[in-house]
Amino acid sequence: xxxxxGVALFAAAFVxxxxxxxxxxxxxxxxxxxxxxxxxxxxxxxxxxxxxxxxAGPNGVLVVFSCNTCPFVVGNGEKSDGWEGRYNATAxxxxxxxxxxxxxxxxxAKRDNHDSMEAMKAHAKENDYGxxxxxxxxxxxxxxxxxxxxxxxYLFDADMTLVYRGSIDDNVSDADAVSERYVENAITAVxxxxxxxxxxxxAIGCSIKRVSK
Numbered sequence: 001x002x003x004x005x006g007v008a009l010f011a012a013a014f015v016x017x018x019x020x021x022x023x024x025x026x027x028x029x030x031x032x033x034x035x036x037x038x039x040x041x042x043x044x045x046x047x048x049x050x051x052x053x054x055x056a057g058p059n060g061v062l063v064v065f066s067c068n069t070c071p072f073v074v075g076n077g078e079k080s081d082g083w084e085g086r087y088n089a090t091a092x093x094x095x096x097x098x099x100x101x102x103x104x105x106x107x108x109a110k111r112d113n114h115d116s117m118e119a120m121k122a123h124a125k126e127n128d129y130g131x132x133x134x135x136x137x138x139x140x141x142x143x144x145x146x147x148x149x150x151x152x153x154y155l156f157d158a159d160m161t162l163v164y165r166g167s168i169d170d171n172v173s174d175a176d177a178v179s180e181r182y183v184e185n186a187i188t189a190v191x192x193x194x195x196x197x198x199x200x201x202x203a204i205g206c207s208i209k210r211v212s213k
Contacts, residue, residue, distance in 0.1 A: 028146035028165070031199045035061075035160040036144035042104070042134040045121045052102070055132060058158060059098030059191050062090070062183065064168075065142055065152040066103045066133075068123040069114045070206035072172055073150055080173040083151050084127060090168060091131040093184055097191035099155070103133045106142035107150070109209035139210050149205035153183055157190050166201030 029036070041049040052061055064087070066073055075082030091101040107115035117135055124133045136142055145154060155164040164186035169178045186196040 028148070029144075029154065029162055031162055031165065033162050035063075035154075035156050035162065037141055038160055040141065042136055042141070043117065045117070045124045045129075045133045050102075050132060050134065052156070053160070055100050055102050056156070056158075056160065057095065057098045057100035060100075060155065060157040060160070060163075062094050062099055062101040062187070063145075063154040063156070064101065064103050065106055065136075065145075065147045065150055065154075065208060067105055067107050067110075067115055067150040067206070067209075068119055069110075070150045072205035081175050083168050083172055086168060086175055088128065088130045090183060094187050097187050099187050099190065101131045103129070103131060104136050104141055105133065106136040106139040106147065107209040108137070108139045108211045115209070139208060142208050142210070147203075147208060149203040150208060151205050152203040152208075155183065155186050155190065155196075163190055164196050164199050166203050170201075172204060 035052055038052045041051050043049055052063065055061055066084070066087075068074070071080065071082060073082055073084045075084065087101075087103070094101045105115055105120055110116075113119070120133055120135060141147075147154070151168065153164070153166060153168055154162060157163050164182065166182060168183045170180040170182070171178045180198075182198055182201050185198065189196045
């Protein structure tokens with residue numbers, strides 16, 4: 001019941017936030033496609049620069065488009081846990097299976113406030129992030145991926161081929177009520193050299209806040 005109510009409340013409260021991103025989104029990256037802009041450098045909150053290629057582990061890289069304020073990420077009080085509280089556990093699981101995880105902030109329209117680099121640094125520290133948190137300047141990576149939401153997840157294998165995209169799991173509202181762990185299942189398959197039984201799910205979240213070009 002909590003999950004149903006949480007999703008319903010989010011849908012009502014944030015429909016305008018999620019419906020418009022400021023520009024028309026690009027087609028979403030297809031399963032089987034190579035990671036675009038894999039060598040593009042992005043600034044990490046620790047002051048270093050890295051690309052998806054340099055960040056990748058021996059079995060691949062998990063890219064999560066995220067931000068500092070979306071309730072689907074940070075939660076909504078007692079109504080919903082949000083997915084952010086599962087980031088560190090997901091990163092640890094990924095690392096155990098030879099996959100690295102990076103968070104990417106593409107909210108260019110909010111760089112003057114909630115999604116500035118300084119805000120990203122503070123947010124990463126406050127939530128004790130155990131993975132890189134990268135600033136996607138001009139939402140170039142998000143555009144190349146066709147990413148739409150925060151969070152929006154993309155898993156690439158060792159060859160930087162997309163094998164899964166969508167949501168982290170099937171219950172944003174209650175971590176204890178998750179029944180389908182999409183990302184963990186996909187990572188397990190990748191580590192075993194197998195195909196993902198579920199390669200695509202619907203990404204649920206706030207729209208990435210783009211600017212007109």
